[in-house]
Amino acid sequence: MTLRDFINRLLGRQPASATLAKQRLQLVLAHDRSDLNPELLEKMRSEILEVVSRYVEIDVEGGDVSLETEDRVTALVANLPIKRARAIPLAAVAEPAEG
Amino acid sequence: MTAAPTRIILICSGKGGVGKTTLTANLGIALARQGSRTAVLDADFGLRNLDLLLGLENRIVYTAQEVLAETCRLEQALVKHKQEPNLALLPAGNPRMLEWLTPEDMQRIVALLAERFDIVLIDCPAGIEDGFRNAAAAAREAIVVTTPEVSAVRDADRVIGLLNTQGIEPIQLVLNRVRPKMMLNQEMLAVSDVTDILALPLLGLVLEDEQVIVSTNRGEPLTLNGNGSPAAKAYHNIARRLRGETVPLIDPAKEGQGLRAKLGRFMQTRIF
Numbered sequence: 001m002t003l004r005d006f007i008n009r010l011l012g013r014q015p016a017s018a019t020l021a022k023q024r025l026q027l028v029l030a031h032d033r034s035d036l037n038p039e040l041l042e043k044m045r046s047e048i049l050e051v052v053s054r055y056v057e058i059d060v061e062g063g064d065v066s067l068e069t070e071d072r073v074t075a076l077v078a079n080l081p082i083k084r085a086r087a088i089p090l091a092a093v094a095e096p097a098e099g
Numbered sequence: 100m101t102a103a104p105t106r107i108i109l110i111c112s113g114k115g116g117v118g119k120t121t122l123t124a125n126l127g128i129a130l131a132r133q134g135s136r137t138a139v140l141d142a143d144f145g146l147r148n149l150d151l152l153l154g155l156e157n158r159i160v161y162t163a164q165e166v167l168a169e170t171c172r173l174e175q176a177l178v179k180h181k182q183e184p185n186l187a188l189l190p191a192g193n194p195r196m197l198e199w200l201t202p203e204d205m206q207r208i209v210a211l212l213a214e215r216f217d218i219v220l221i222d223c224p225a226g227i228e229d230g231f232r233n234a235a236a237a238a239r240e241a242i243v244v245t246t247p248e249v250s251a252v253r254d255a256d257r258v259i260g261l262l263n264t265q266g267i268e269p270i271q272l273v274l275n276r277v278r279p280k281m282m283l284n285q286e287m288l289a290v291s292d293v294t295d296i297l298a299l300p301l302l303g304l305v306l307e308d309e310q311v312i313v314s315t316n317r318g319e320p321l322t323l324n325g326n327g328s329p330a331a332k333a334y335h336n337i338a339r340r341l342r343g344e345t346v347p348l349i350d351p352a353k354e355g356q357g358l359r360a361k362l363g364r365f366m367q368t369r370i371f
């Protein structure tokens with residue numbers, strides 16, 4: 001490491017490039033492995049949000065849906081902070097009437 | 100004939116230029132040295148190079164092409180290494196072989212080799228197209244070669260996915276062109292980053308070593324001349340592990356090289 005690099009890092013200017021490399025790889029491999037393009041992923045994300053919001057009020061801004069990979073297994077991880085539960089789930093309304 | 104079935108090992112990477120052919124040549128010599136009757140098959144028909152790295156380019160008479168056409172016997176096409184008679188090369192034929200070669204052709208060649216050798220190493224072409232698929236069709240196990248760089252690791256991952264669907268097992272990893280200093284400074288993916296991401300057992304790591312280029316110039320794989328350089332030592336160790344010996348792995352980023360390296364690590368853990 002050159003002195004300049006060292007000082008840069010000391011000042012927190014940039015993460016080590018190996019860290020960036022790992023993060024970028026994990027992201028790109030999650031996509032490669034799942035064969036989902038960003039467009040499909042976005043569609044899935046908005047549909048998931050739609051379904052979940054029928055039951056609970058969620059903080060869309062603070063939430064995130066992502067692909068995470070570990071040991072060659074890719075998982076869909078949804079992190080959706082709940083503001084409050086809906087008193088009557090909207091879905092109940094949509095369900096076919098009994099009888 | 101020995102009782103154990105012949106091991107048919109594919110050496111592949113996805114990305115080109117990461118060190119497949121260099122590994123095949125060095126591993127071939129090392130395995131032969133250690134007593135395994137070894138054949139190396141050049142399956143990179145488009146860009147054949149294995150003959151050159153082994154220094155056998157002037158001794159080729161027939162190739163895999165004539166063996167398949169049955170215009171010569173396997174023995175006539177095999178080129179025995181002068182200094183290491185336990186090793187033989189089956190050279191690649193004309194690049195036009197790519198147009199007609201099928202997975203069944205590769206299986207036929209390898210079946211012939213399996214009658215005479217303990218280990219067959221298949222030097223695979225880059226890419227994931229027909230050349231790769233043909234070579235993989237004949238293999239039972241695989242060594243994936245990669246370097247600690249994003250593009251090489253990504254391509255390795257694609258190849259591992261394909262090997263998995265073909266049921267090839269075990270698949271082991273060789274990490275090539277490792278620069279300990281860069282790893283120590285976190286300017287190169289760490290060994291554990293690569294093994295974690297690819298989820299493969301590590302068969303060995305080979306340092307970046309200028310002697311690799313010198314040996315290529317001469318057409319004499321490093322493993323011909325003992326353990327003289329870091330890469331030569333690594334190739335010998337990989338051969339030993341392949342033959343079932345337990346040889347400990349050293350992590351270059353943990354195995355400090357003297358006080359400076361240790362100091363560097365100390366500073367890193369303290370500050371970050």
Ligand SMILES: Nc1ncnc2c1ncn2[C@@H]1O[C@H](COP(=O)(O)OP(=O)(O)O)[C@@H](O)[C@H]1O
Nearest residue numbers: 115116117118119120121276306307308311312
């Ligand atoms: N450990 C190493 N240290 C230095 N140079 C290397 C090392 N391994 C491979 N090389 C060089 O990298 C280049 C590509 O190697 P090669 O074995 O032909 O790759 P591939 O068969 O995967 O295309 C060659 O010039 C070779 O000398």
Ligand SMILES: [Mg+2]
Nearest residue numbers: 119120143148
């Ligand atoms: Mg090659």
